[in-house]
Amino acid sequence: MQDLHATRLALRAGQTSARTEMAHSVAVAGSPACAHAFTRPLFEAAGTEAERAGSGLPLAGLAFSAKDLFDIEGQPTPAGSQVLSHAPAARADAVAVARLRAAGGALIGRTNMTEFAFSGVGVNPHHGTPANAADATTPRIPGGSSSGAAVSVATGAAFIGLGSDTGGSIRIPAALNGIVGFKSTAQLVPADGALPLSTTLDTVCAMTRSVRDAVTAHEILAARRVGLTDAPLASYRVAVVTNTFFDGIEAPVDTAFHNALRQLRTAGARIEEITLPPLADLASINVTGGFSAAEAYAWHRLLLERSGAGYDPRVAQRILKGAGMKAHEYIDLVQARRGWIARMEAALAPFDAVLSPTVPITAPPIANVAPGAERDDEFFRVNGLLLRNPSVVNMLDGCAISLPCPVDGGLPVGLMLWHAALHDDVVLSLALQIEQALQNA
Structure with a gap:
């Protein structure tokens, strides 16, 4: 499956056209492979946008998808829910959607997601759950919360899947579907028009x-040029954190990750194993519930009073945990996070980036975690494992990219490259070299 860059080259060479590419995207988006991936297809409008886009624009009329929590002018923004399905229509596109359109992207549809983005599993009881693109035999979880966005990219329906990442919601589904997901430093991309x-x-x-497509997508979303460097792989000092990130790891993930490390060392990478003592502090820092529950409850409390019965019970349960946080506890949390970030940045300062498994498991069958109280324990166990590694980067206010590890016929495994805030350009530069080294191994 060609990436955005290769397709743009083919467009310029006259080997394909925006119309042909859009027809292919629409065919895939409407196929069984994308069942439940879209909450609202926009195929006809996307075809019109593809025709109008200039070939000189970065996206040249090629398809992108948008997670259901982004405003699209003239449409409600349900965020994967039923309770907002008839909300007032948005008056304008979200900034991120507008920037992708201005770059020549054609919006092929709104994508399914965990209701209100509050889970890393990707299950949705209202719209169905899109199956992971990597297994055509057993329906497996896509990962969340940007579930449909991942499936749209992994199947070939979209070149860019616009989403959001609060605790791994881009990197988790990227890892489980075998594609690339880049979480930038949060401040670099406006969140205007995205339901929080x-x-x-x-x-x-x-x-x-691909990673090079991730660079392009980020440049469009952040309205800035990435400062890439062609420094050799051996010029970087890279850490592997041995505590926390490997707890509960499945054998196929452990094998794929360490095989990737061996391949990178053979290609010249300087990789050192370290421990990060501040990781042990996260549980006590978040003991009162953490940011997501408190801030989600502040946004949802009136809607829950009016329409709580219409929520996914698992999502409502997590939001309601924020009801008990006191003002002083929230202020303590903010201050504790600030100190924790300082300790983490000091520990990571000697290194250009850190390598970790994106998540410690491969995608389990949807049947194991499908809606139903009898499966809640397994759902929350899986959710906790999926969120643990990537959420460290969100707490750090950092940047991270997940790219596929080479696997020998097994389910996809993600390799996460990360660092603190505003190290985006180094992370992307190094990711390009890591991707190339792993493909050449």
């Missing part, structure tokens, strides 16, 4: 088919 989960942790970002 946690205003402290939310990041607007995207999934793509």
Whole structure:
């Protein structure tokens, strides 16, 4: 499956056209592979946008999808829910949607998601759950909360899947579907027009088919040029954190990750194993519930009073945990996070980036975690494992990219490259080299 860059080259060479590419995207989006991936297809409008886009624009009329929590002019913004399905129509596109359209992108549809973005599993009881693109035999979870966005990219329906990442909601589905997901430093991309989960942790970002496409998507969303460097792989000092990130890891993930490390070392990478003592402090810092529950409850409390019965019970349960946080506890949390970030940044300062498994498990079958009280324990166990590693980066206010590890016929495994805030350009530069090294191994 060609990435955005290769397709743009084919367009310029006259080997394909925006109309042909859009026809292919629409065919895939309407196929069984994308069942439940879209909450609102926009195929006809996308075809018109593709025809009008200039070939010289970065996206040249090619398809992108948008998570259901982004405003699209003239449409309600349900965020994967039923309770907002008839909300007033948005008066304008979200900034991120507008920027992708201005770059020549054609919006193929709104994508399914965990209701109100509050889970890393990707299950939705209202719209159905899109199946992971990597297994055509057993329907497996897509990961969340940007579930449909990931499936739209992994199947070939979209070149860019616009989403959000509060605790891993871009990187989790990217890892489980075998694609690339880049979470930038949050402040770099405006969140205007995106329904919030946690205003402290939310990041607007995207999934793509390659790292070079991730660079392009980020440049459009952030309205800035990435300062890429061609420094050799051996010039970077990279850490692997041995505590926390490997707890509960499945054998296929452990094997794929360490095989990738061996391949990178063979290619010249300087990789050192370290421990990060501040990771042990996260549980006590978040003991009163953390940012997501408190800030989600502040946004949802009146809607829950009016329409709580219409919520996904698992989502409502997590939001309601924020009801008990006191003002002084929230202020303590803000201050504790500030100190924790300082300790983490000091520990990471000697390194250009950190490598970790994106998540410690592969995608389990949807049947194991489907809606139903009898499966709640397994759902929350899986959700906790999926969120644990990537949420560290959100708490750090950092940046991270998940790219596929080479696997020998197994389910996808994600390799996460990350660092603190505003290290985006180094992370992206190094990710390009890591991707190339792993493909050449």
